[in-house]
């Protein structure tokens with residue numbers, strides 16, 4: 001081929017000829033709380049709905065929430081910020097979005113806000129280039145709704161006691177469309193509802209009646225909502241219909257706000273929490289989680305079909321991922337090749353250390369010198385101990401040694417040791433490095449041996465996540481829609497790559513230094529060159 005023809009062909013391929021690609025009108029961020037990537041392959045033949053539809057997109061088979069405490073708040077904060085918890089400041093659920101200076105509209109319960117979230121997120125970058133862009137973010141959980149859009153004061157709603165509401169950080173009153181949706185009282189009307197399997201019994205390989213599930217009560221199908229309507233609304237977050245309600249609410253808001261109908265790109269973020277609720281109660285190997293994932297697949301098909309109808313496929317950019325995975329019940333793991341699997345609890349140890357410190361310092365009242373938030377031991381009174389003449393380093397050494405001796409603990413590291421570790425050879429250190437900011441106040445970080453889980457002091461044990469293990473950190477990641485190249489990508493990627501990749505497709509410049517990279521292998525080459 002003559003050189004001029006090669007250049008012309010290349011130029012056409014790169015978008016130099018023909019219409020420049022149009023930007024999507026609506027970015028849809030779908031987060032499934034506690035969705036492990038192996039669910040999508042384990043039940044692949046039965047997933048005929050939304051999960052199958054999205055398989056036509058760019059499917060990343062080795063994606064992680066690559067940080068230390070794989071909980072909901074830190075996970076959601078990485079998604080559209082492109083930054084690790086060390087940089088978003090959201091390092092645990094306990095110090096996530098709860099904000100006592102706010103209350104919830106209508107219910108008057110304690111509120112939440114993005115007060116602790118640092119830096120900017122994708123919506124801020126979008127808004128900086130098109131002031132008319134708007135965002136709607138919804139979830140059953142406060143943290144699932146708030147954190148994907150960072151600090152922006154947009155339309156952000158979550159579920160409380162039977163209705164969708166928001167905190168006084170965002171609004172003074174609910175808009176008419178939210179009031180109208182709440183007036184349907186769907187969770188109240190579901191009182192007494194019976195949940196049977198979606199498919200015939202034979203479609204489920206998992207045993208139904210398993211003694212360690214759900215505290216040993218109500219372990220088999222059918223499951224029921226309470227007959228009292230207020231009670232039904234309270235426990236509604238634990239049943240599959242909560243996800244369909246959240247999707248219907250999101251769609252209703254998108255319609256009312258006319259999201260994506262103008263000349264600019266808008267953002268719709270939906271976080272679906274029931275997979276987490278059922279995963280905790282019944283575990284990732286239960287018949288209940290299998291059924292939940294099948295139902296969610298059908299709900300997503302319903303939701304996506306309606307988006308396609310309203311916007312057309314070429315106007316949508318859809319992301320599907322999760323905030324974390326989950327570790328099986330240790331009871332299950334012990335029977336499946338991991339005889340050492342157990343729940344681990346160091347609360348008594350930490351209390352004993354605090355009492356000892358009360359004693360030696362002559363503290364007039366009991367103090368929480370150390371606070372343990374599973375995975376991270378915080379030293380709250382570092383300054384006071386130092387002022388009293390104690391060397392906190394040696395105290396931390398002693399406590400670390402005691403924790404290391406607890407059965408089931410794999411390692412205890414100081415932030416200094418993590419900072420000095422080889423993060424290529426040591427993925428656990430890498431995940432902790434991504435988690436801790438210098439001002440986090442962590443004395444040490446504690447990692448359990450894989451297949452173990454942090455137990456609750458109450459004695460009621462549930463399947464857990466929160467570790468820097470592959471079980472808890474690995475998540476599905478699918479990018480679908482305009483500007484993307486479908487295919488299966490096996491390279492190791494992270495959820496912090498989502499925001500810079502979307503920014504590239506949308507032609508935006510991140511306003512914060514991002515930790516992720518542009519997943520350019522999955523971007524249509526015309527978008528890499530020329531976006532109008």
Ligand SMILES: [Zn+2]
Pocket residue numbers: 034072276280465
């Ligand atoms: Zn959870």
